[in-house]
Amino acid sequence: MMQPVTGIIRDARYLDHLPGHTHPEHPSRLRAIYEMIDREFAEKLLTITPQPAAMDDLELVHTPAYIKKVLKTAEHQFTSLAPDTPASAKTYLAAWLAAGGCIEALKAVWSGLCRNCFALIRPPGHHALPGRAGGFCIFNNVAIAARYAQRVMRVKKTLIVDWDIHHGNGIHEFFYDDPEVFYFSSHDKLLYPYSGDFDEAGEGEGAGYTVNVPLTRDLENEDMVALYQMLLPRIVERYRPELILVDAGFDAHRDDPIGRSHLTEEAFTELTRLILNLGSALGDPKIVFVLEGGYDPRALSRCVERVLQVLCAPPGRACMLVGGTTRADALAEEVFRAHKSFKVWVD
Ligand SMILES: [Zn+2]
Structure with a gap:
C-alpha cells in the first residue's frame, strides 16, 4: 500500500489578488512559498487544485448581501472592501478559491486521500465578519471550513x-456560544483588532470553549512552546476533537514587518510537532492547516517549509520538552484562572 501523503492546496489564481504594491498582503508571500515547494518538496506532496466555494458554503458564515458586495468588486480595476482590505478585479475569485480550498482540504483529509493537508491560500480570513471584510481578510476561510465540518459532515467537535x-x-x-467548535487563540492584543482578553471565554452553551491568550512581547521560542505544551494537551485530552484546524499565521516571526514578536521557525516546528503528537495519542483527529498571516516572504516560506517537513515526516517523533518558563507559567496561570469556573477543560 502507498504511504499516506501530505496534501497541499495550491493555485496560481491566488496570486491574482492584487491589493497594491505597498500592501503587506502581497502575492510575493505565496509566490515565495510555491517556489520553496518546487525546490524542496517536488514529488513529496499531493497537490490539490481547489474549486471556488459554493454560495451555500459561503452563506454558512456570511450574509448574502456581503457576498454580493465582494462579487461586485470584479467590476473595478481597484476598489476597497475595508480601509486595509483593497480588492482588484480578480480578488473575488481568489477569495472564492480560498474558502473553497479550505473545504477541499477538509474533504481530502476526511476521505483519506491524504494524511494531513496544508491549504496554502490567500487572502487570509480570520478577521472577516458575517457582513464585513477587515484586516486583509475577505471571507473567513477557517470559520467556513469549521461550519462545513459541523453542518455538512456532522463533525461534533472541532478544535x-x-x-x-x-x-x-x-x-x-x-x-463564541458554540461548544461544538472550540477556539484557541494566542495573539498580541496591542495589535489589530485589539481584542481577545483572558476573560473572553465564550458565552451560553459555549462558555469555556473559547480560550484567548494575549501574549507579552518578550516571549522567546521556548516560552511559546512551553505555553502551548501547558495548555493544548489538557484541552485536547478533555475535549477530544474529531478535527483540528490550525490557523497557521507566521507573523509572530521576528523578521515580520507587522508582528512585534521574536519567534523563529523553530517555534512553529515545535508547535506543529506538538499538535501532530497530540493527535496520534488521542485517536487521531483529522488535521488541516490553513495559511493566515506572515508578511516577510522569506521568513514565511522558511516557516511553511518547516511545518511541511513535520507534516510529511513519519509520525511519532517526540517534541522538544521544554518544561515551564517564567513567562509561560505566568500566562498559563492567567488562562487557568479565567477558565476554572467553567469546568470545561480545567478543574
Ligand atoms: Zn496576523
Missing part, C-alpha cells in the same frame, strides 16, 4: 488552534 499574532476576532465571534 481551532490560531497561532497567528493577531486575534482571530471573526472566528471568535462566530463560535
Whole structure:
C-alpha cells in the first residue's frame, strides 16, 4: 500500500489578488512559498487544485448581501472592501478559491486521500465578519471550513488552534456560544483588532470553549512552546476533537514587518510537532492547516517549509520538552484562572 501523503492546496489564481504594491498582503508571500515547494518538496506532496466555494458554503458564515458586495468588486480595476482590505478585479475569485480550498482540504483529509493537508491560500480570513471584510481578510476561510465540518459532515467537535499574532476576532465571534467548535487563540492584543482578553471565554452553551491568550512581547521560542505544551494537551485530552484546524499565521516571526514578536521557525516546528503528537495519542483527529498571516516572504516560506517537513515526516517523533518558563507559567496561570469556573477543560 502507498504511504499516506501530505496534501497541499495550491493555485496560481491566488496570486491574482492584487491589493497594491505597498500592501503587506502581497502575492510575493505565496509566490515565495510555491517556489520553496518546487525546490524542496517536488514529488513529496499531493497537490490539490481547489474549486471556488459554493454560495451555500459561503452563506454558512456570511450574509448574502456581503457576498454580493465582494462579487461586485470584479467590476473595478481597484476598489476597497475595508480601509486595509483593497480588492482588484480578480480578488473575488481568489477569495472564492480560498474558502473553497479550505473545504477541499477538509474533504481530502476526511476521505483519506491524504494524511494531513496544508491549504496554502490567500487572502487570509480570520478577521472577516458575517457582513464585513477587515484586516486583509475577505471571507473567513477557517470559520467556513469549521461550519462545513459541523453542518455538512456532522463533525461534533472541532478544535481551532490560531497561532497567528493577531486575534482571530471573526472566528471568535462566530463560535463564541458554540461548544461544538472550540477556539484557541494566542495573539498580541496591542495589535489589530485589539481584542481577545483572558476573560473572553465564550458565552451560553459555549462558555469555556473559547480560550484567548494575549501574549507579552518578550516571549522567546521556548516560552511559546512551553505555553502551548501547558495548555493544548489538557484541552485536547478533555475535549477530544474529531478535527483540528490550525490557523497557521507566521507573523509572530521576528523578521515580520507587522508582528512585534521574536519567534523563529523553530517555534512553529515545535508547535506543529506538538499538535501532530497530540493527535496520534488521542485517536487521531483529522488535521488541516490553513495559511493566515506572515508578511516577510522569506521568513514565511522558511516557516511553511518547516511545518511541511513535520507534516510529511513519519509520525511519532517526540517534541522538544521544554518544561515551564517564567513567562509561560505566568500566562498559563492567567488562562487557568479565567477558565476554572467553567469546568470545561480545567478543574
Ligand atoms: Zn496576523
